Amino acid sequence: MTGIHDSDAVRLADERLRLAAESGRPCAPVRDLLGETDQDAAYAVQSLGIARRLDEGRRVVGRKIGLTSPAVQTQLGVDSPDYGVLLDDMMFADREPIDLARFLQPRAEAEVAFVLGSDLDSPTTHVADVIRATEFVLPAIEVVDSRVAGWDIRITDTIADNASSGAVVLGTTPRRLDGFDLTALGMTLDREGRPVSTGSGAACLGSPVIAVAWLAREVARRGQPLRAGEVILSGALGPMVDATAGVYRARLDGLGEVRADFFGTASGTSTEGAAA
Numbered sequence: 001m002t003g004i005h006d007s008d009a010v011r012l013a014d015e016r017l018r019l020a021a022e023s024g025r026p027c028a029p030v031r032d033l034l035g036e037t038d039q040d041a042a043y044a045v046q047s048l049g050i051a052r053r054l055d056e057g058r059r060v061v062g063r064k065i066g067l068t069s070p071a072v073q074t075q076l077g078v079d080s081p082d083y084g085v086l087l088d089d090m091m092f093a094d095r096e097p098i099d100l101a102r103f104l105q106p107r108a109e110a111e112v113a114f115v116l117g118s119d120l121d122s123p124t125t126h127v128a129d130v131i132r133a134t135e136f137v138l139p140a141i142e143v144v145d146s147r148v149a150g151w152d153i154r155i156t157d158t159i160a161d162n163a164s165s166g167a168v169v170l171g172t173t174p175r176r177l178d179g180f181d182l183t184a185l186g187m188t189l190d191r192e193g194r195p196v197s198t199g200s201g202a203a204c205l206g207s208p209v210i211a212v213a214w215l216a217r218e219v220a221r222r223g224q225p226l227r228a229g230e231v232i233l234s235g236a237l238g239p240m241v242d243a244t245a246g247v248y249r250a251r252l253d254g255l256g257e258v259r260a261d262f263f264g265t266a267s268g269t270s271t272e273g274a275a276a
Contacts, residue, residue: 009033010041013160014048017147024267026104026149034156036077042159043222049162050085061231062086063219064142065211066163067155068204068235078155081205083215084163086231092169097261103145103166104268106243108260109236110189110197110250112182112208113140113170116232121225125216127209133228134212136174137182139258141189141250142233143167143243149268168233171258183207186253187237192246199238208234 013030020027034041054060067073067081092098100106117135145166148157158164185201185208205211211234216226226232237252248260 007041007044010044010048013045017045017049017161018052020104020147020268024104026268027147029148029152029154029157030160031154031156034160036154036156038156039082039159042156045160046084046162049160050087053087058087058089060085061088061091062233063215063226063230064163064165064168064233065215065235066144066158068211076153076155076158081211081214081235082155082159082163083218084159084165086165086168086233090165090167091231092167092260094169094172095259095261096169097263098143098167098169100243100245100262100264100266103143103243103266104147105151106143106145106166106266107240108189108243108248109142109144109240110187110199110238110252111140111142111236112185112201112204112234112252112255113138113168114208114212114232114234115174116226116228116230118228119225120212120216121220123217123220125213125220127207127213130209130212130216131177134177136176137180137255138174139171139250139252139255140233141169141248141258141260142236143169143260144240147268168231169258169260170231171256173256175255177209180254182209184253185237185255187250189238189241189248189250191241191244191248196241196248197238199236201237203237204235208237211235
C-alpha cells in the first residue's frame with residue numbers, strides 16, 4: 001500500500017495549486033480530490049508544495065497559524081486552527097514596497113509575531129514553555145492569499161494551500177514578553193488613515209501565547225518542531241480585509257506599529273476562467 005504522500009489525489013491537488021500560483025489564475029477547490037475533513041492528506045499536499053519551493057532555493061524561516069477565530073472555525077466546520085510554513089521570499093520589512101502582482105487574491109490582517117530564542121519540540125508544550133522560549137515579539141501584518149477562486153475554501157483547501165499564506169510584514173522594534181499581557185492587547189488596522197479592522201489578543205484563541213503553544217504541540221507531533229530563530233505568526237487579532245494599493249498601518253497597544261505599502265494590482269483579482 002502506498003503512503004498518503006504518494007496518493008494520486010495528493011499529487012493532483014498539489015499540481016492544481018501549483019498551476020494556479022504560477023499562472024496567476026485562481027483554481028477550483030481541491031476538496032473534490034481530498035474530501036472536506038482529511039487534514040492529513042491536506043498537510044501532505046502542503047508538504048509537497050513546500051518541498052518544491054525548497055528545491056528551488058527557498059528556505060524555511062518560520063510558521064504561521066490560521067483559523068484562530070472561533071467565527072471562522074464555525075464557518076469552515078472545524079474546531080481547531082491550522083498552520084502553514086513561512087519561506088524567506090515571503091518576508092518584508094516595515095514600509096518596504098510590496099507589489100500586489102505577486103498575489104492572486106490578497107487580504108491583510110494584523111498579528112503578533114513571535115521570534116523564538118530556543119526550540120519548542122515537545123508534543124506537550126504549554127504556555128509557560130512558549131513564554132520561556134520567546135526571545136521577543138513584533139507587530140506584524142500578514143498578507144493572506146488563496147490560490148482557490150473566490151476564497152471558496154474549507155479546511156482541506158486552505159491547509160493544502162499552505163494555510164492560505166502570502167507574505168509577512170514585520171515591525172522593527174522588539175518587545176520582550178516579561179510582564180506583557182498579550183490577552184489584553186488592542187489592535188487597529190488602518191488603510192490610508194481610516195480604520196478597517198479592530199481586534200484584541202483575546203480574539204486569537206484567547207491569547208497569541210495559547211495559539212503558539214497549540215502550534216508547537218501540533219508540529220512536534222508531526223515531526224516538524226519549532227526551532228530557535230523561527231518567526232511564528234500567531235494568528236489574526238481581528239477580521240481580515242481586502243488588500244489593495246495603498247498604505248496599511250497596524251497599531252498594537254504596547255507593541256507599536258507596522259506599515260505595509262502596497263502598489264499595483266493582484267494578478268488573480270478577476271476569477272473569470274479560473275483553472276480547474
